[in-house]
Amino acid sequence: MGSAMKIKEVLGSVGGKIFYDEPMSQHSSLRVGGRADALIVIESEVQLAQIVRKLQPAGIDYLPVGNLTNIIVRDGGYRGAILLMSGLREINYRQMPDGGHYINAQGGAALAQAAALAAANELTGLEFCSGIPGSIGGAVWMNAGAYGAEMKDVIEEVSLLDANGLQATMKKEEIVFSYRRTSLPRESIILNARLKLEKGERKQIQDKMKEILQARQQKHPLAYPNAGSIFKNIPGMPAGRIIEEMGLKGKRCGDAEVSVQHANFIINRGKATATDVLSLISLIADRAKKEKGIDLETEVEIVGDN
Ligand SMILES: Cc1cc2nc3c(=O)[nH]c(=O)nc-3n(C[C@H](O)[C@H](O)[C@H](O)COP(=O)(O)OP(=O)(O)OC[C@H]3O[C@@H](n4cnc5c(N)ncnc54)[C@H](O)[C@@H]3O)c2cc1C
Structure with a gap:
């Protein structure tokens, strides 16, 4: 039985949009990549847990992805299921009784949307995300950063789905963040991130975001498909x-x-x-x-x- 057929059989009655033998070139920002046995569009946390509980015991690999702006799937394709988190994109802002300002964003929410919500509520801390085309999940997973700031500066806690399909929460202190890397377990799927931001001045926030966006538009070859920076910088040397x-x-x-x-x-x-x-x-x-x-x-x- 082919790998795609096996996934179909294992998933059984699980609902939602599932594409078999799906070319990843149609989804990645670089427009390259071989076929995944299956690409599953995740629509709810319940559906995601069901899928993980079926794939894991059957020994089928899976990989959560956001906007595929930082990933290359080799031309031989991906044996297993790509879990496209795009359906989990809720995002909200709350001021807590202790006065803290928090944005809660699901893994599939766009970073740009989180930055826009922060700006609309006069919150500073996410300006650096202007123009980064990824999702919250992808940004948290790899500790995305730019212009001297990183996700680790704003993350308060992260909710995860583990390999058994169970939810867990990790506080910032439990995660090791380094340059474009975190210690989050590979088998975990980022469901939600709680970001702590500070009150700022609307105009200053908007100006900084505009400045960053303009700098990116000038420096980056945005007219062609790309995946952002290919290599990590060496300390002191881009x-x-x-x-x-x-x-x-x-x-x-x-x-x-x-x-x-x-x-x-x-x-x-x-x-x-x-x-x-x-x-x-x-x-x-x-x-x-x-x-x-x-x-x-x-x-x-x-x-x-x-
Ligand atoms: C024009 C351009 C500019 C960019 N500028 C920057 C920049 O300034 N700084 C920067 O850091 N990056 C930059 N990037 C790269 C990229 O946009 C970011 O790293 C982004 O955070 C990746 O998010 P994504 O949703 O596209 O992740 P994907 O490419 O989909 O996935 C990347 C990794 O994250 C994992 N992942 C994704 N979602 C989840 C989840 N929910 N749970 C667990 N793991 C998950 C994937 O398995 C994979 O390992 C740029 C890219 C482009 C195209």
């Missing part, structure tokens, strides 16, 4: 500068190209495959090692079969 110094701007593998505008971005010129992108990534990493003795580590996550 990866983009290293790549630029090696003369690799404009370098191509197939239709994947090192952006001329920003060397740490790889753009899809039209028909790039994941293999093209990964070949370019290897070429850059090899050159950095050989020419500069630097080990570049990818910021984008790479999953799936060759």
Whole structure:
């Protein structure tokens, strides 16, 4: 029995939108990626728990994703189920009796929406998210950051679904945050994040968000499909500068190209495959090692079969 058929059988009567043998190139921001055995659109926490409780004992791998702006699925595809969290996108603001200001956002909610809600309520702390096209789940998972701020600065607690389909809560102090990484267990799915923000000045918040957005629009090659920064920066040295110094701007593998505008971005010129992108990534990493003795580590996550 094929893997997709096995998932179909295991899921049985679980409802919702399920696509089998789904090309991930249609969902990733880079527009590359092989087929997932199944792509399941998550519509509720109850449905998600049901799915996990069926897949886990059957030994079927699954991977929660948000907007797929930081992930590359190899061309051989993903054996298992991709859980698209886009249906869990509730978001609200509360001021607690202790005076604290909190935004609660489900894993599939857009970061941009959380930043907009914060600004509308004169709350500061999420301005750095302006223009980051990811979801709350993706941003928490990898401790997204920009312009000197990171998710860890605002996270108060995170609700998770564990491998048994049970909910648990982790306080900020229980999570280790580092550069684009957290200690959250890989098998856990981020259901909700509680973000603690401070009262600020509406105009200052709006101006800062506008400034960040404009800077991104100027610096980033947004006219082409991309996945943001490909490599992590080295302390004190942006990866983009290293790549630029090696003369690799404009370098191509197939239709994947090192952006001329920003060397740490790889753009899809039209028909790039994941293999093209990964070949370019290897070429850059090899050159950095050989020419500069630097080990570049990818910021984008790479999953799936060759
Ligand atoms: C133009 C552009 C600019 C960008 N700028 C920045 C930037 O300034 N700073 C920055 O940090 N990033 C940036 N990114 C990368 C990306 O947008 C962020 O990292 C974002 O937070 C990823 O969210 P996502 O929903 O797309 O995650 P995905 O790509 O869908 O997933 C990324 C990882 O998170 C995991 N994940 C996603 N959702 C969940 C969940 N609910 N539970 C558990 N795990 C989950 C996935 O399994 C995967 O391992 C940029 C990307 C683009 C395209």
